[in-house]
Amino acid sequence: MPGLPNATEAFVTLVTNPEYGLGAAVLGYKLRAVGTTRATVVMVTETVPETTRAMLAKTWDKVLDVTQLDSKDSDRLAMLKRPELGITFSKLNVWKLNQYKKVVFVDADTMPLSNIDDLFQYEELSACRDAGWPDCFNTGLFVLAPSPDTYKAIMKRACEEGSFDGGDQGLLNAHFSTWSHGDISKHIPFSYNVNPNASYTYLPAYKHFADQVKMVHFLGAVKPWHYQYANGKVQGQNLTEHTRKFLEEWHKVAEMVKQSYYQPTSAAPYVPPMSTGSTKPAAPSSHVVPDDVSSVLSHITAQIKNKEKAKSSMY
Amino acid sequence: MPGLPNATEAFVTLVTNPEYGLGAAVLGYKLRAVGTTRATVVMVTETVPETTRAMLAKTWDKVLDVTQLDSKDSDRLAMLKRPELGITFSKLNVWKLNQYKKVVFVDADTMPLSNIDDLFQYEELSACRDAGWPDCFNTGLFVLAPSPDTYKAIMKRACEEGSFDGGDQGLLNAHFSTWSHGDISKHIPFSYNVNPNASYTYLPAYKHFADQVKMVHFLGAVKPWHYQYANGKVQGQNLTEHTRKFLEEWHKVAEMVKQSYYQPTSAAPYVPPMSTGSTKPAAPSSHVVPDDVSSVLSHITAQIKNKEKAKSSMY
Numbered sequence: 092m093p094g095l096p097n098a099t100e101a102f103v104t105l106v107t108n109p110e111y112g113l114g115a116a117v118l119g120y121k122l123r124a125v126g127t128t129r130a131t132v133v134m135v136t137e138t139v140p141e142t143t144r145a146m147l148a149k150t151w152d153k154v155l156d157v158t159q160l161d162s163k164d165s166d167r168l169a170m171l172k173r174p175e176l177g178i179t180f181s182k183l184n185v186w187k188l189n190q191y192k193k194v195v196f197v198d199a200d201t202m203p204l205s206n207i208d209d210l211f212q213y214e215e216l217s218a219c220r221d222a223g224w225p226d227c228f229n230t231g232l233f234v235l236a237p238s239p240d241t242y243k244a245i246m247k248r249a250c251e252e253g254s255f256d257g258g259d260q261g262l263l264n265a266h267f268s269t270w271s272h273g274d275i276s277k278h279i280p281f282s283y284n285v286n287p288n289a290s291y292t293y294l295p296a297y298k299h300f301a302d303q304v305k306m307v308h309f310l311g312a313v314k315p316w317h318y319q320y321a322n323g324k325v326q327g328q329n330l331t332e333h334t335r336k337f338l339e340e341w342h343k344v345a346e347m348v349k350q351s352y353y354q355p356t357s358a359a360p361y362v363p364p365m366s367t368g369s370t371k372p373a374a375p376s377s378h379v380v381p382d383d384v385s386s387v388l389s390h391i392t393a394q395i396k397n398k399e400k401a402k403s404s405m406y
Numbered sequence: 407m408p409g410l411p412n413a414t415e416a417f418v419t420l421v422t423n424p425e426y427g428l429g430a431a432v433l434g435y436k437l438r439a440v441g442t443t444r445a446t447v448v449m450v451t452e453t454v455p456e457t458t459r460a461m462l463a464k465t466w467d468k469v470l471d472v473t474q475l476d477s478k479d480s481d482r483l484a485m486l487k488r489p490e491l492g493i494t495f496s497k498l499n500v501w502k503l504n505q506y507k508k509v510v511f512v513d514a515d516t517m518p519l520s521n522i523d524d525l526f527q528y529e530e531l532s533a534c535r536d537a538g539w540p541d542c543f544n545t546g547l548f549v550l551a552p553s554p555d556t557y558k559a560i561m562k563r564a565c566e567e568g569s570f571d572g573g574d575q576g577l578l579n580a581h582f583s584t585w586s587h588g589d590i591s592k593h594i595p596f597s598y599n600v601n602p603n604a605s606y607t608y609l610p611a612y613k614h615f616a617d618q619v620k621m622v623h624f625l626g627a628v629k630p631w632h633y634q635y636a637n638g639k640v641q642g643q644n645l646t647e648h649t650r651k652f653l654e655e656w657h658k659v660a661e662m663v664k665q666s667y668y669q670p671t672s673a674a675p676y677v678p679p680m681s682t683g684s685t686k687p688a689a690p691s692s693h694v695v696p697d698d699v700s701s702v703l704s705h706i707t708a709q710i711k712n713k714e715k716a717k718s719s720m721y
Contacts, residue, residue: 223608224615225540226596256610275590281541293538295571300539 098130099192100211103185104199105157107136107178112143113316115199117344119150124344125206129195132188136181150348157184179249179259186235186242198231200314202341203306207283210234215241216267217277219284221260226271230260231308232284286310287334297333307337315341413445414507415526419514420472420497422451427458428631429514431663432656434465439659440521444510447503451496465663472499494564494574501550501557513546515624517656522598522620525549530556531582532592534599536575541586545575546623547599601625602649612648622652630656 102122106115115133122131133151135144147154185196195210197203210217215236218228235241245266254261264270270277282303288311309315319326320342325335417437421430430448437446448466450459462469500511510525512518525532530551533543550556560581570576579585585592597618603626624630634641635657640650 220535220540221608221611222538222540224596224611225535225537227608227611255614256608261610261614272590272593272595275587275593278587278590280587281539293536293542293571295576296536296539296542299570299576 101130101132101152101188101191101194102127103132103134103188103191103194103196104151105134105136105178105182105185105196106139106143106147106199107181108138109140109143110314110316111199112139112147113345113348114314116146116150116348117315117341118197118199118201118203119147120344120348121203123150125203127206127208129208129211130191132191134181134184136178146348149351155188157181179254179262180246182230182259183242183245183249186237186245187239189237189239191237194235194237196230196233196235197306198308200309201231201284201306202309202315202337202344204340205305207305210279210283213279214277216263216270217279218270219279219281222281222286227260227264228267228270229284229308230263231310232279232306233263234279280305282306284308287331287337288313294331297331301333309337309341316345318342320345416445416447416503416506416509417442418447418449418500418503418509418511420449420451420493420500420511421454421458421462421514422493422496423453424455424458425629425631426514427454427462428660428663429629431461431465432630432659433512433514433516433518434462435659435663436518438465440518442521442523444523444526445506447506449496449499451493461663464666470503472496494569494577495561497545497574498557498560498564501552501560502554504552504554506552509550509552511545511548511550512621513623515629516546516599516621517624517630517652517659518621519655520620525594525598528594529592531578531585532594533585534594534596537596537601542575542579543582543585544599544623545578546625547594547621548578549594595620597621599623602646602652603628609646612646616648624652624656631660633657635660 104115104118106112119131119133130153131151132153132155133147134155134157135147136157144154182196185194188194193211193215195207210232211234213234216228216233218230218233221227221229245262248266249262252262252265255265280303282300283305285297285304285306286308287297288309315338318338320339323339323343325338325342327335327338330338419430419433421427434446434448445468446466447468447470448462449470449472450462451472459469497511500509503509508526508530510522525547526549528549531543531548533545533548536542536544560577563581564577567580568577570580595618597615598620600612600619600621601623602612603624630653633653635654638654638658640653640657642650642653645653
């Protein structure tokens with residue numbers, strides 16, 4: 092049963108804002124739908140409002156606060172010199188969860204298509220090859236063994252060297268640098284972390300291996316929640332057939348999440364989130380605002396339309 | 407010394423038309439410039455005109471005719487049912503070159519930046535991961551041990567199953583299907599087969615590993631010879647800094663090849679190549695037409711301009 096208090100293995104994700112909150116809600120729902128037997132844990136930063144936390148509490152076993160670092164902490168001070176690494180540092184908190192012997196970390200913009208519990212047979216650090224620079228691993232999915240010592244070692248590297256890509260992927264590839272040509276048993280098949288958006292680079296392979304895809308990862312700036320969805324169809328041009336299929340599957344689940352987990356009440360006026368970097372957390376609310384997700388989606392849709400308008404005026 | 411008659415190891419490429427002929431001329435020049443001690447062999451199909459063969463003879467040790475298959479040959483007949491595999495079948499001829507114990511096959515749209523002779527330490531079948539679907543290998547570069555038996559086995563598979571991408575990469579990945587998660591010593595570092603055009607997928611890694619790049623591979627529809635080049639600069643928009651650098655290096659060598667290997671004579675009127683699929687070979691010529699490469703480049707440039715014009719009118 093998921094959520095057993097003495098579970099030793101867990102799926103973990105990270106949420107830093109309401110948009111990724113919806114992504115994580117879909118992911119949590121999907122993990123249960125495909126029948127995981129492991130605990131599911133979502134780490135949230137102080138920038139995540141109460142409404143999002145409440146939604147997450149219904150699709151994940153545990154909602155854990157992270158980044159409550161002491162301001163006198165030397166790690167924290169070092170981090171402040173590299174503000175761009177803030178979210179990366181939040182992700183590193185997964186190594187502190189040593190109530191679990193093994194964790195599969197998955198980004199909140201991923202969606203499993205079938206049971207992926209067999210990932211727990213892999214050892215730290217296992218991951219899939221990155222489409223783009225395939226001698227790096229992609230940190231949208233990785234297997235780790237939580238340990239405060241490892242946490243400190245990675246933190247130390249981050250403070251001393253930074254990250255070659257300004258995020259967790261560069262940092263973790265530098266730390267686990269033997270992964271590329273070391274033990275091949277730590278190379279998880281690419282079918283567990285497939286970016287449908289990248290299909291144009293080698294479309295025939297995407298088609299050929301389509302029925303082996305276990306999990307999709309919506310990499311890039313445009314996320315599933317940025318697309319309009321109505322009557323079971325996603326609105327969007329230049330989408331390949333399988334990208335459209337995965338996006339529609341995501342939205343189908345998002346609709347279910349909204350319908351199943353939001354109980355209509357009299358809603359307080361919704362203030363859409365502006366940015367995550369320096370935003371103060373929203374005032375705690377004792378109930379779930381029913382139109383939260385819809386409002387976020389409308390807000391984002393308007394933003395995209397404005398961006399597209401600005402872009403098209405460049406031609 | 408390159409070209410020793412009793413060499414047991416060779417770099418091999420394939421040329422099927424004049425455009426790739428120029429690519430191969432640059433590649434052959436570069437292989438010598440970076441000091442290879444192995445033989446260099448270019449396989450040419452019947453569609454390659456004499457002028458191109460003459461140019462290649464000056465930058466490669468051997469120019470070998472391939473695809474002169476007997477029309478009564480059962481392999482040939484099977485191939486005719488799959489005309490799209492014609493060029494793939496030509497490439498497979500490399501397994502017939504059993505005068506060599508080991509071969510490094512390199513596509514004609516590649517360019518080594520430094521000596522890559524250490525590739526001969528790898529065993530069949532070694533290759534780099536494909537940026538796009540990284541559990542496949544990219545067949546722009548691979549190490550093989552020529553053998554008529556292997557040739558027949560791959561040919562048999564091609565006739566029975568075809569190729570999932572319609573080319574050699576799908577076929578060879580299906581044949582050497584254990585490569586992905588088998589022996590990691592057959593995984594050549596990605597730095598030996600880097601596609602500069604794909605940089606947008608993970609630009610920070612391209613920058614971080616830039617000084618490790620051993621060979622670039624100009625994947626995709628737009629090849630180096632499609633760009634205009636003048637005064638040491640390549641004309642092109644939306645090129646990343648390192649793509650531009652590699653393209654200018656390629657053109658610098660192309661200029662050298664043209665200046666070093668073309669002797670002006672009274673030229674016959676030049677007829678630009680139209681298509682490679684069913685083109686008859688050009689009439690043999692006893693001399694090198696001086697403006698051959700320039701004319702091809704002008705012709706292609708005009709084609710690109712027309713395409714761009716047609717494309718821009720779509721906005």
